[in-house]
Amino acid sequence: MRFVLPIFLALALTATAQDVHVRVSHDVKTGIEATTEFPTVQMAMDHHPFAGPAPGKDGRPARVYIKIAPGTYHERVIVTQNHSNITFLGMGKSPEDVVITNSLNAKQAGGTFFTETVEINGPGFEADNITFENTAGNTGQAVAVANRSDRSIFKHCRFLGHQDTLFADYGRQYYVDSYIEGGVDFIFGNATVIFDHTELHANGPGYLTAQSRTAADQTTGYVILNSKVTSGIDHAAPPISTDANIAGARSIASAQGAIGLGRPWRPYSRAVYINTELPSDVRPTGWNNWGKASNEQTAFYAESNSTGPGANPSARVPWSHQLTAAQAKQFLPARFLRGKDHWNSIAEAAKLP
Template identity: 30%
Template structure:
């Protein structure tokens, strides 16, 4: 089954065409897997085979299966597409928690990277049952399923599985569409400028006596363009969870038309280390629904935006002013 990137973006949003990677044509396909037509048995071997400073789209098709390996796309290898055969059948998994920048199952450093139909999993903290007590200091550590440090990334129908710090959305413009993200503690975090469309966010909820945090966004200056925008989608799971806490003083997270289950705490947000200095923090909920969307008891400093201000956080305005999303490789079959 071959597929990639079915985008339903009207021409109204086409503000220009990016020319990175030679347009929207795929010039080569490399197959990874255990079947006879596979050129490589590991994903890393396929990535390593791509020439440095590549400037044309190269697809690495990953056959269904479990790949237990740490995968890195180095900075000198842009324009790579990782295409799985579905997030339920194609999984990259590893177990590590050494450090924030060196423990990720999947690390991507160059610009122009696309992934579809893949599950990225860090199995270090992942268990199958809920615990009443879990010794956080000795058992649970930050363990990234993915670390993303490059501009112009698109993830379609991918899953990110972990517990603490699952998705390190570190830097650059990133577009996540129809993805699944799982965790409990700061499991979507970083300083990325990212748009999450129709994504399902699942909270694991191991602890009955404390609430987790979906986001820990790290905008450090009022001039920085970054932030996390969630458009549509669903937030559910077990236990209780806050929508976010401020990793940096200008942390910015917007939920628009997202469905919240009852697991969301009444106050919703935390200033964390910036209590008393909340004026720079931008946390917003607009037209959200569900039993967890009642904002009557939210923190008093949560921002309210008018219609024109909300438009600044649309896909076109927030991450696609140069039209890079519109010029991605598209296959309809």
């Protein structure tokens, strides 16, 4: 006589499940071979088993680990709000080995916020050793990653695009040992973010950040910490006119062939550079008011110990700030990202491979 586990007991055992591990690889043909092997990242997101409520490794909430084999994945991926504590792990030797890519600009998609290659909404998202890419190029707004995940971490990741590469829009976000490339406003949104030991690479004239804090009491803002800004601007190329038919032309022209540290997408925009190396292509004035003088009274733009040929405190716009090391402490991860739940972003990132 075969023993059948009572359904209530089976459900109870399922509910105590811990971490879930899912494999994504091009060598998986249909996604129906098993419940934990899929040919695409989105199929894994749609059909993976959910982690149970019991703690996972290190006593953390249980997680779903999406382990992505080396390859280029031509797809769009959406992590919905009900998919919390998801970790994408690139299984290659470097971030270049696992690429999630798409090509879509605002004109094609019907707006900037429909262009992203990867959209993340569930809290507690993590990614390690992956490249996220939008290959639309200089054709207007084209987002590689739209991140609305509180307590999200990206480690050893690359973000490639031109205009609006990374939409860091909501929650506390920590990027470490990563690389972000773009030309126009390529980090934008209203999240609370620290970019730690990260390279911001300008592949054309424009502005590195367009943070969008809307009120003085909001805790949001961008901090570029212990990082490096690099430039790939081709100064031999002819200047781009302000012809409205040319994607991003007005923004690029306003940058005057150089890099701006930031400009206010919304009036209370906040961005701070701490211990960061700046190239000679950074405009001496540093910051821009986006054509609205009143933004100078509300935006908060600051530096502390900038280095390199682009560090020029005496030439910065008078409404920006130069912070002492003591003043800069409020923008370090332990305070800036802590929140009411005492989130330790550095400790969490250290647990990733």
